[in-house]
Amino acid sequence: MKVVEKKAELCIGCHTCEQACSKVLFKVEDPEKSAIRIFEKADEGFDINVCNQCGECIDICPVEAIYKGKNGNVMINKEKCVGCFACVGFCPISAMRQHKDYTQPFKCISCGACTRECPTEAIFMKEKE
Amino acid sequence: MSCGKCNKTTVEELKKTHKLLAEFDYEPVKVEKGYANRTLYVNVSDNKIELKPVSEELKEKFIGGRGFGLWYLWQAVTPETKWNDPENEIIISSGPIGGITQYPGTGKSYVVSLSPLTNIPIDSNVGGYFGPFLKFSGFDALEIQGKAENDVIIFIDGDNHKITIEEAPEECVDSHILAEQLTEMYADSEEGKKNVSVVSAGSAAEHTRIGMLNFSYYDVRRKKVKLKQAGRGGIGTVFRDKKIKALVIKFSNLKGDSNNPADFDTIAKTGIKLHKEIHDFDDLQNSMRKTGTTYLVSIMNDYDLLPTCNFQFGNHPEAHKISSKVFKNYFNITKTDGCWYGCTLACAKSVDVFKLKTGPYKGQKVIVDGPEYETIAGVGSNCGIFDPEAVLECNFYCDTYGVDTISFGTLCAFVMECYERGIINKETTGGLELKFGNWKAQLELLHQMARGEGFGKIAGQGIKRMKEIFAKDYGADINFLNDIGMEAKGLEFAEYMPKESLAQQGGFGLTNKGPQHDEAWLIFMDMVNKQLPTFEDKAEALHYFPMFRTWFSLVGLCKLPWNDIVPEDNAETDEPHKIPEHVQNYVDLFTAVTGKKITKEDLILQSERVYNFQRVFNIRMGKGRRKHDDIPYRAVGPVTVEEYESRQERYDKQLKEEVGINPEGMTTEEKIKVLREYREKRYEKLKDAVYKRRGWTMDGVPKLETLKRLGIDYPEVVEIIKQYLD
Numbered sequence: 053m054k055v056v057e058k059k060a061e062l063c064i065g066c067h068t069c070e071q072a073c074s075k076v077l078f079k080v081e082d083p084e085k086s087a088i089r090i091f092e093k094a095d096e097g098f099d100i101n102v103c104n105q106c107g108e109c110i111d112i113c114p115v116e117a118i119y120k121g122k123n124g125n126v127m128i129n130k131e132k133c134v135g136c137f138a139c140v141g142f143c144p145i146s147a148m149r150q151h152k153d154y155t156q157p158f159k160c161i162s163c164g165a166c167t168r169e170c171p172t173e174a175i176f177m178k179e180k181e
Numbered sequence: 182m183s184c185g186k187c188n189k190t191t192v193e194e195l196k197k198t199h200k201l202l203a204e205f206d207y208e209p210v211k212v213e214k215g216y217a218n219r220t221l222y223v224n225v226s227d228n229k230i231e232l233k234p235v236s237e238e239l240k241e242k243f244i245g246g247r248g249f250g251l252w253y254l255w256q257a258v259t260p261e262t263k264w265n266d267p268e269n270e271i272i273i274s275s276g277p278i279g280g281i282t283q284y285p286g287t288g289k290s291y292v293v294s295l296s297p298l299t300n301i302p303i304d305s306n307v308g309g310y311f312g313p314f315l316k317f318s319g320f321d322a323l324e325i326q327g328k329a330e331n332d333v334i335i336f337i338d339g340d341n342h343k344i345t346i347e348e349a350p351e352e353c354v355d356s357h358i359l360a361e362q363l364t365e366m367y368a369d370s371e372e373g374k375k376n377v378s379v380v381s382a383g384s385a386a387e388h389t390r391i392g393m394l395n396f397s398y399y400d401v402r403r404k405k406v407k408l409k410q411a412g413r414g415g416i417g418t419v420f421r422d423k424k425i426k427a428l429v430i431k432f433s434n435l436k437g438d439s440n441n442p443a444d445f446d447t448i449a450k451t452g453i454k455l456h457k458e459i460h461d462f463d464d465l466q467n468s469m470r471k472t473g474t475t476y477l478v479s480i481m482n483d484y485d486l487l488p489t490c491n492f493q494f495g496n497h498p499e500a501h502k503i504s505s506k507v508f509k510n511y512f513n514i515t516k517t518d519g520c521w522y523g524c525t526l527a528c529a530k531s532v533d534v535f536k537l538k539t540g541p542y543k544g545q546k547v548i549v550d551g552p553e554y555e556t557i558a559g560v561g562s563n564c565g566i567f568d569p570e571a572v573l574e575c576n577f578y579c580d581t582y583g584v585d586t587i588s589f590g591t592l593c594a595f596v597m598e599c600y601e602r603g604i605i606n607k608e609t610t611g612g613l614e615l616k617f618g619n620w621k622a623q624l625e626l627l628h629q630m631a632r633g634e635g636f637g638k639i640a641g642q643g644i645k646r647m648k649e650i651f652a653k654d655y656g657a658d659i660n661f662l663n664d665i666g667m668e669a670k671g672l673e674f675a676e677y678m679p680k681e682s683l684a685q686q687g688g689f690g691l692t693n694k695g696p697q698h699d700e701a702w703l704i705f706m707d708m709v710n711k712q713l714p715t716f717e718d719k720a721e722a723l724h725y726f727p728m729f730r731t732w733f734s735l736v737g738l739c740k741l742p743w744n745d746i747v748p749e750d751n752a753e754t755d756e757p758h759k760i761p762e763h764v765q766n767y768v769d770l771f772t773a774v775t776g777k778k779i780t781k782e783d784l785i786l787q788s789e790r791v792y793n794f795q796r797v798f799n800i801r802m803g804k805g806r807r808k809h810d811d812i813p814y815r816a817v818g819p820v821t822v823e824e825y826e827s828r829q830e831r832y833d834k835q836l837k838e839e840v841g842i843n844p845e846g847m848t849t850e851e852k853i854k855v856l857r858e859y860r861e862k863r864y865e866k867l868k869d870a871v872y873k874r875r876g877w878t879m880d881g882v883p884k885l886e887t888l889k890r891l892g893i894d895y896p897e898v899v900e901i902i903k904q905y906l907d
Contacts, residue, residue: 111515111516111517112516112517112525113517114401114517114519114522114523115375115401115522116401116402133437134282134435134436134437134522134523135282135283135436135437135438135449136282136283136437136452136522136523137283137437137449137452137453137456137523138456138517138523138525140453140456141452141453141454141455141456141457141459141460141525142456142457142460142525150449150450150453152445152446152449155436155437155438155445155449156437
């Protein structure tokens with residue numbers, strides 16, 4: 053399975069990755085609608101928050117709407133999802149998202165679009181067991 | 182699964198035996214801001230099915246849930262109506278917030294009926310999917326009236342907008358079988374089982390007054406039907422008296438916004454905040470996700486509050502055998518043990534494979550839903566039983582037979598004390614050796630209730646009626662029975678020792694439906710944390726908390742996520758016992774669902790309306806005045822020498838410090854008498870203070886000005902109280 057890996061020290065906070073992600077997921081350029089998020093740290097530099105495909109959310113879903121896809125990445129079945137957002141509250145790294153325009157959560161699907169746009173290689177795709 | 186009593190083995194065969202009695206197509210409606218704006222009326226005497234519109238006035242004044250239930254019941258009955266008259270109703274309603282999936286504890290149904298135990302309105306809350314599915318199928322409430330000739334099933338098909346009443350002669354009435362059969366029968370497919378919810382009782386509900394209703398939901402992980410109980414007050418008895426075998430609902434299109442709220446985003450964000458809180462702190466606080474409510478057993482035992490041997494004592498050296506540490510090993514825990522979607526507090530624990538040792542299903546491996554704290558304390562410690570497997574067995578049979586574990590536990594404890602004191606004996610019990618600790622005799626008593634036989638049939642009438650029978654037929658001293666029979670208004674006490682907390686005595690006694698802890702649970706505030714030193718403090722708590730907790734029953738919520746998990750900084754707030762942040766969550770949720778802006782004060786006002794209406798309803802039915810708020814002395818202080826002497830140091834100290842009497846040289850009997858006079862007087866003083874705070878007369882009747890302030894001074898309501906006003 054390929055996951056988005058990060059070297060936060062390389063991030064320059066350009067937010068290009070967020071725009072690339074929201075474009076893939078919702079066909080808009082809106083950081084709030086991105087599964088990967090860049091946060092400015094209090095002291096210096098940036099935090100990169102993105103799903104590591106650990107799958108904790110799979111067990112918390114009451115309708116079994118969250119599953120491992122063919123490539124091992126964690127996916128949400130929108131047909132099954134009842135929008136409880138338990139997965140958002142229980143994500144150990146707070147990488148499951150909610151946005152006011154949608155009644156269901158969304159997350160990184162490991163498509164790699166963000167990594168292709170990153171100008172500093174602060175994020176990149178890496179094979180994970 | 183089959184009970185083996187009928188010869189139909191498949192659900193297809195069972196379905197073929199159904200006879201269609203009525204069919205009703207309805208127009209679908211979209212739920213708007215938490216309301217379908219319509220209710221469903223079904224009369225099983227003449228198979229009439231009708232729709233009723235919900236007015237803005239009804240929503241404004243009665244909100245939903247219990248409020249709607251009481252309103253419809255008021256219209257249906259007269260002061261002369263008895264629980265088993267055809268005009269008595271069973272009303273099921275969730276409430277405007279009920280059915281949202283984003284906030285924990287939002288799938289509750291509230292059931293209202295005239296109780297066979299109390300003959301006044303009872304309200305009982307329950308999880309499972311029925312209430313939310315009912316609303317999303319197009320109805321804010323279901324009213325059932327009449328009595329069927331033969332057993333019927335009412336089926337609400339929320340997918341195809343059709344209601345049917347079907348004669349259903351063959352299915353077994355015991356819930357663990359019936360709910361499973363009907364789930365399979367009415368589901369479109371294996372996948373569709375989660376879209377079906379069944380309401381059913383059981384065979385003991387037919388022969389006792391303590392019948393309850395099971396509300397089912399299908400657990401997709403276990404691939405099993407689970408049951409939650411509307412336990413209190415005998416509504417299952419009313420259900421079977423109406424010859425209703427089951428209610429079935431199907432609704433397949435549940436989405437996060439099925440409730441169509443005014444402001445979805447606020448609900449989602451408020452819900453996520455609580456999900457995170459539970460994720461971060463549940464393990465450090467009550468561990469509800471791992472042990473459900475069983476965590477309470479050892480806490481209650483440590484504080485001398487765990488009812489033991491019919492509320493004589495508050496702890497027991499063997500209590501550790503039925504603690505959460507023990508049950509944790511029996512539970513098959515999943516991370517989604519909620520009784521409605523999105524409840525991450527996940528207290529609905531179960532033992533998935535339990536081999537039964539007794540009764541008609543002996544040897545079968547079944548799922549046991551629970552046990553919860555109340556069940557462990559009721560059928561366990563209160564009956565002197567400290568065997569976890571006995572508790573599980575009793576829990577299972579109470580559920581499948583459709584009886585309330587609380588009433589069963591408390592009445593069984595009463596019977597056991599009567600047996601040990603020789604008030605009843607082996608002859609009167611038909612050979613059952615009903616001593617404390619004898620779980621086999623307890624189980625046999627329960628099986629007799631299911632068969633409608635022997636002493637079980639007498640015990641199933643509840644403590645109030647047993648007291649009369651024991652006095653009349655066995656020459657027992659009625660005064661002593663009144664002291665030790667733990668019932669008030671006809672309802673058996675829930676499982677907390679109130680003896681050392683005056684506020685909790687009020688919490689049980691100064692209630693609408695009877696001694697149930699869902700109105701006010703003040704033991705810790707009063708006794709342990711000493712936050713309520715004066716009568717006025719206690720009265721304020723006995724105003725605020727019953728009103729606050731009533732609110733859950735109006736909107737469709739569960740109480741547990743209010744204070745069984747608290748924010749990290751809760752202790753530093755002004756009023757930590759109120760959990761201010763969670764109260765604000767509820768204010769925000771109500772506004773976000775209905776679009777009506779309210780404050781935390783409005784929330785209390787909404788409850789006060791319904792609470793006072795219910796009080797007047799009680800008066801209308803012949804109860805609800807000062808004398809009806811009395812409680813047995815066992816709830817107030819030590820009745821017997823053994824009770825006194827077991828805590829002699831405590832009581833002697835109280836005589837000295839509170840009563841101002843030196844106990845030295847006094848016999849225990851004399852000390853009991855003096856303490857009793859003091860404590861009984863204190864309880865009466867508490868009544869005065871609480872009635873004053875609630876805006877009632879000293880006879881416990883809501884004043885006209887109170888009804889006017891609340892805007893429920895309807896002529897028919899005022900008419901009831903008029904005769905009691907000066």
